[in-house]
Amino acid sequence: MTDLPDDNTLTHKGLDPAQKGRVLVLACGALAREILAITKGNGFDHIDLQCLPAILHNHPERIVPAVTKAVDQHRDHYDTIFLAYADCGTGGQLQAAAEQLGITMLAGPHCYAFFEGTDGFVARAGEEFTAFYLTDFLVRQFDAFVWEPLGLDRHPQLRDTYFGHYEKLVYQAQTDDPSLTALAMDAAARLGLPFERRFTGYGDLHTALSEFRSGP
Known part of the structure; x- marks a missing residue:
């Protein structure tokens, strides 16, 4: 594309x-x-x-x-x-x-819900309120929309303050792109979170x- x-x-x-x-x-x-x-x-x-x-x-x-x-x-x-x-x-x-x-x-x-299907997402919300979600867009723009606005590029010691209560990073993949999966895995590592990939499509x-x- x-x-x-x-x-x-x-x-x-x-x-x-x-x-x-x-x-x-x-x-x-x-x-x-x-x-x-x-x-x-x-x-x-x-x-x-x-x-x-x-x-x-x-x-x-x-x-x-x-x-x-x-x-x-x-x-x-x-x-x-x-x-x-x-x-x-x-x-x-x-x-x-x-x-x-x-x-x-x-x-x-939010988009995390409708990519997975809002009904199913809402039904699982009680079990996954400690999940941090990324979409294809947010994987591409992780630095611009997550890392830098939170000041983690300047103050990496704040990572656990922001993300210490999360238990995993869930990458909702709209496309089957290995390069994006690799970027998502890197984002999870930078945040110190276990990684999970879900192919949601649109x-x-x-x-x-x-x-x-x-x-x-």
Whole structure:
């Protein structure tokens, strides 16, 4: 697959977005590769993708204003806007905003849940509340989104303060990529955690996008 920009602010253009029946997926930049793989792999040429920066997850209070602005910007050009975010730390505010804006969104608390399948993930939550999860995106961006924001590049002695209560690192693999598995194993070693890999594929994300498989 072609590499994507690191800032994850991209638009995947298909046909004329003014054409009746077109769908805009407004998504977290952490899902860009996965959404493009699903839409391209299934011939969903009627679906366009607009991503907001993944770094918003470090400031969840900024997600709702950013989503609202993007919906207002694109509303007149699409029959349907689908929000490819879960709650993502907004405490229900994103769901409330989606309802007010008249758009639908992914169900679930976060991407870890919908990649595995939200129902199953929630059912296991009581047994795995001490697991630290990584997705393909977070494996690629481990330093930028985990190691450096927590200051572990400057103060490695803080590792056990942050991660001492975790019992394992679970890598939820969307793709079967040995190089990513190796990076995930390295991340687990750096955090001092036992490693587990689960191949999830695209989970509920694929199911949700398939609801829009009929184009104009």
